[in-house]
C-alpha cells in the first residue's frame with residue numbers, strides 16, 4: 224500500500240513536471256490559439272497530471288486531450304500512422320522555428336546533443352545499450368540496412384514469414400536475385416491455440432544452409448502476433464541471425480529486446496510510438512555489428528565506427544527538427560507507463576472484438592481473437608462487402624480513419640476511449656445494413 228502510494232505520488236509529480244515544464248518558458252505564437260491548434264490548453268495538460276488512475280476511463284479521456292484530434296474525427300489507424308501528443312508537436316515546432324532563424328553549425332550542434340539523448344532514451348526504452356541503437360528514417364530503411372548489410376551468397380538460405388511486410392520480404396527477394404541465395408517462406412495457421420503451432424513451422428523450415436530467420440513481430444495484414452522470444456531462441460539454437468520487424472510492436476508493447484533475444488530489431492517512431500515523422504529505429508546486437516556492412520556511407524563515416532548509429536545510420540543531412548522530439552515522446556510513454564499503454568491497447572481491441580462479435584455476428588475476424596496471438600490490430604471482413612468501400616464510407620460519413628489492409632483494419636491507441644470503440648461498432652452496423 225505504502226509502495227503504491229509512493230509510486231503514485233512520484234508519478235503524479237513526474238507527470239506534472241513533464242506537462243508543465245516545457246510550457247513554462249514558452250511564449251505561444253498567435254496562431255497557436257487558433258481552433259484545433261497544435262498546442263493544448265494548460266487545463267488539458269495539468270488534468271492528466273492530476274487524474275492518475277488508469278483503471279478509470281476518465282484517465283484515458285484526459286490522455287486523449289493531449290492530442291489535437293478534433294471531435295468530429297476518430298483515429299483508429301495506429302498501425303499506419305499516429306498523431307503525436309502536444310508535447311511532441313511543440314518540440315518539433317520550436318526546433319523548426321529555431322532552425323529557421325539560425326542555420327549555423329553552432330546552433331545545430333545542439334541537435335547533435337539531442338540526438339545523443341534520444342539514443343540513450345530509446346536504448347533504455349527497449350532495454351539495450353546506447354551503442355546498439357541507430358536512428359534511421361523508418362522501418363523500411365532499417366529492414367533494408369540489414370537485408371543489404373549481411374554477407375549472403377549462393378547456397379545460403381533465409382527463412383521468412385509469408386506475412387512479412389515488403390520491406391522485409393520483397394527486399395529479400397531482390398537481394399536474393401542479385402546474390403543467388405534462396406528464400407523459404409513459412410505459412411502459419413490462422414487461428415493458433417498454442418505458441419508451438421507458430422514455432423514448429425519455422426523449426427521445420429530451418430536447415431544447415433539457413434543463415435537468418437525474419438518475421439514481423441505483429442503482422443500488418445492479419446494482426447497476428449508471433450512469439451518473438453521463442454522464435455529468436457530457435458534462431459539461436461541453430462546459430463542463425465534473427466531479424467524482428469517491430470513496426471507493429473514498438474510503442475505498442477512493453478518491450479525488452481534483450482529478453483526477446485533478437486539480433487536485429489526495426490521500427491518507426493511515428494506509428495505506435497506516436498513520435499516524430501520520418502524517424503526509425505534500428506537495433507543491432509553489439510556482438511553482430513561486425514557482420515553488417517553499411518549500405519550508405521556519408522561524410523564523417525569512419526572504418527572504426529563502433530556504434531550502430533555511427534556505422535549504419537550516417538545518412539547525410541537529416542531533418543533534425545523532428546528528431547529532436549524523440550526524447551519528448553519517450554518521456555510521454557514513461558509518464559503513462561509502457562505496461563499501462565500495452566494493457567490499454569489490448570483492452571481496447573478486446574472490447575472492440577467482443578462488441579463486434581455480439582452486435583455483428585456475420586463479421587469474420589482475420590485477426591486471432593486471443594490477445595496472446597494478437598496485438599493492437601483488429602482486422603475483419605463483412606460478407607459481401609468490400610473493405611475498400613466500407614473504409615471510405617467510415618471516413619466520409621463518420622470521420623473514422625481506419626485502413627483497408629487485409630480486410631477492414633482497426634488499430635486503436637491510447638488517444639481512443641471505450642466510447643470511441645462503441646462509435647466504431649455503431650458506424651459499422653449503420654453502413655452494413
Ligand SMILES: Cc1ncc(COP(=O)(O)O)c(C=O)c1O
Nearest residue numbers: 361362363388439443468470491
Ligand atoms: C510490419 C511492417 N513492417 C514495415 C512497415 C513499413 O513501415 P514504414 O513505412 O514506417 O517504413 C510496416 C508499415 O506498415 C509494417 O506494418
